[in-house]
Amino acid sequence: MPEHIAIIDLGSNTTRMVIYEYERDRYFRLLDEIREVVRLREGMGRTNVLRAAAIQRAINAMRMFKELVEDTHVDEVIAVATSAVRDAVNRDTFLARIHAETGWELRMLSGEEEGYYGALGAVNATCLRSGFVLDLGGGSVQITEVREGLPGRTISLPLGALRLTELFLSPDRISPEQTASLRAFIREQLAEVDWFKARPGDTLVAIGGAIRNLGKIDQVRKHYPLDSIHGYRFAREDIAALADELWRYSLKKRRNVRGLRADRADIMPAAAIAYDELLRHSGFDGLIISRPGLREGLFFDHFLSHLPQPLFPDLRQFSILSLARIFGYDDPHSHHVAFLAGRLFDDLQSVHGLDASYRELLWAAGILHDVGAIINYPYHHRHSYYIILNYTLYGYTPRELALIALIARFHRSKGNPKPRELAPILTREDVRALPILCGMIRLAEYLERGRRQVIRDLRCHVDVDNGWMQIEALAAGNAAIELWEAERNLEVLSRALGLEVELVEGVWVGE
């Protein structure tokens, strides 16, 4: 039976409740998300007193979440507060008031804990092994070092976008002097963090609403072909350009910047400038945006609590199988198509010369090739493509996601496999690989046409010099339909490899 957990995060700018459905070791999915712009930090300025109106807004939001949780099927609630509460001189009375009004004990995260959980969310969604996670919120920024996949050293600095805006920038028209003071303050704060420096092989991952919104502006400008922000690579020069652009606009004009959320227009100049300074200080040439962050880190900490460390042992595999399970396609047919396609990849290694990373993407597409059938059978390959592109597969880059979706797309259908609108995010080698991988998955699919694993295995024999190859399909029983259908679907592979392909029925004689 699926379980349900609510995670509530009372931040400086926004408070959110997310509800996850999950079965441990099987899958999880986001069921609901409610977001309120509470602006708990509003008016705190340098006094560090939570203001009456902000307190009231926070209590209202918490009351609503409480009611909702009580009326729905939630088994567990994790509720945390971050920097606005942490910094407040009246935090104890505030937390007591929340408790009196809702019965909830909000867990106040220390800066280190906030950094840890945020990084845990990012690591479990991006395969980050070494580098840093940045979480710039309303009140603070957390910088967390990641080594061997685990969050380690962390620091929380008072560089949140709402706080910086209140301290340094006019609400509407911002002056050059204000941005200069702002930059000087940030540099001063960063000066002591000498360990936040890019080392060879390091990656910088950023989480939080501010970077997502900045990234969205960049995506719009670049006509990026995917809807998702997760995994998006944001180059240092593009962040620098936004940092130098947004503050020059009036608040009204900022609200009309394409991609920018109107309710964040006031704090985005400070956010862009802060990221610019963070990159300059650390020496990274860009960052990767992770959608999952603090809330997801808290969720993963719970979801993976039965493991020695709260890390997915194989995140990429789990992502693929989790999607397949949600759509009911974690079945013998999908696994067998993935297996046969992998066999083709291995046996034809000397012909195609593709590196092993493509083999993993071919496996993923094999597992997922039929997920679209839930929408409509006749065009299910197109629907699989749509689902793979729009379900967020943690652990894959957008480029890898595009390849998995395209390979699944062309497991059927007429016409040559082409990347079409996804071409801008593929490499030249990807474009060469695509028809080869599609030829393999298509042949695997038709050798498994009856969904009964009767073609147990296969062998390829290649004679490149004479321009032909033979595929021996090893049948454990009568496989007439598989051989018949496969015979008619050799041409994609044949064309891609530039070889004549002959298909021969062999007999499977066991391991």
Add this chain to the structure above:
Amino acid sequence: MPEHIAIIDLGSNTTRMVIYEYERDRYFRLLDEIREVVRLREGMGRTNVLRAAAIQRAINAMRMFKELVEDTHVDEVIAVATSAVRDAVNRDTFLARIHAETGWELRMLSGEEEGYYGALGAVNATCLRSGFVLDLGGGSVQITEVREGLPGRTISLPLGALRLTELFLSPDRISPEQTASLRAFIREQLAEVDWFKARPGDTLVAIGGAIRNLGKIDQVRKHYPLDSIHGYRFAREDIAALADELWRYSLKKRRNVRGLRADRADIMPAAAIAYDELLRHSGFDGLIISRPGLREGLFFDHFLSHLPQPLFPDLRQFSILSLARIFGYDDPHSHHVAFLAGRLFDDLQSVHGLDASYRELLWAAGILHDVGAIINYPYHHRHSYYIILNYTLYGYTPRELALIALIARFHRSKGNPKPRELAPILTREDVRALPILCGMIRLAEYLERGRRQVIRDLRCHVDVDNGWMQIEALAAGNAAIELWEAERNLEVLSRALGLEVELVEGVWVGE
């Protein structure tokens, strides 16, 4: 537990096996479809002898289907043969041979039965109440009259596309004299069918691969925005134009006509000419294409066998609920959103003046608004749109489908509801209705934000003269979150109706 049934149809040109999964009164879905171009009629010409090669191809196909059915979870098999077998002088020996080779007793359908089941498939997919169903296959055409939703009088004429091609047209280059003889033959055959005439209010529906392929060519030329052929309206002048065009091309050139299936290129000139003559004879100004036909009719006859007649009592409602069930959204929340949206529609009737047909589409969108959440929560409204457009909802026209999808699309999201790429298939009134209906569903969604039916009902009070209205949300308990969220989502409805909207909390005091 779902059941599985295989339906096999050995036609003159193509033989197909479809496998359906279903739970009676709940849902059905196509799980698999295998198509073989067996060309059973090939070479029969005027002799009416099934030829050796064709017999062998049919036996091979049936053997493959048989194996497949035995290796998969199919509870029942229905296998039928149509006109090629019916017409053959050696049909008994052929059927005996099939039986000997596969153990299957193929049921040979009479022309009347073929017409009946084909029409049953079409009627249960299009809401056809009065008119005719045409099924032009490889060997014959069935004309079936439909009155009060039931197939009645039917005739089978030897006007199948493969037969006509063999009798009248050269395989490659066709002469004007050949088409003239072909037309004369068709007219002669139709002369006696004096009851096949359009009466006021009648609709003509066509089924079968030939009309689907002709329709596809027309869709490509018209840049039709949907992928589906089902429900497509094909105008008489466009059919006439294709009938006058295709025969002029060589076989090779025909294969390159956009939208035309290469393996049908030989028979499409005859098919187009036959449809042209059928429309001229009957006086219809166009036809509606139904994807479901004979096989689906056989399926519906089984699926609905517990009812007095094998007709869906309410096809449109069943389609919507069937989709919702497949995706797991036939739940109290979806129904309550549909209910509240309907309340708004009724109470605001005097303001919007929309006719009742829009209310039904609003209901459908209410039931389906969340189906996209299975793909990914944050953009689930867009995914609902995609799913509704691509799952084939029987009983709705493409225009209605577009409206349901658009209303579901805009139950959330920023920006004004606009038809975008679907505009070409909407009417001006639809374009006016869209923001109004979207305003209603959005308000209903937020009044049901907690998915707990706490806003049990609502009342609207309108003062058009003074430009305002009030919505009284009747709460059975604390509905803070619903009122809070609804308050922030009044603007779409307010703008669409040109009225200020105020939201007031009322107390629900029971029926």
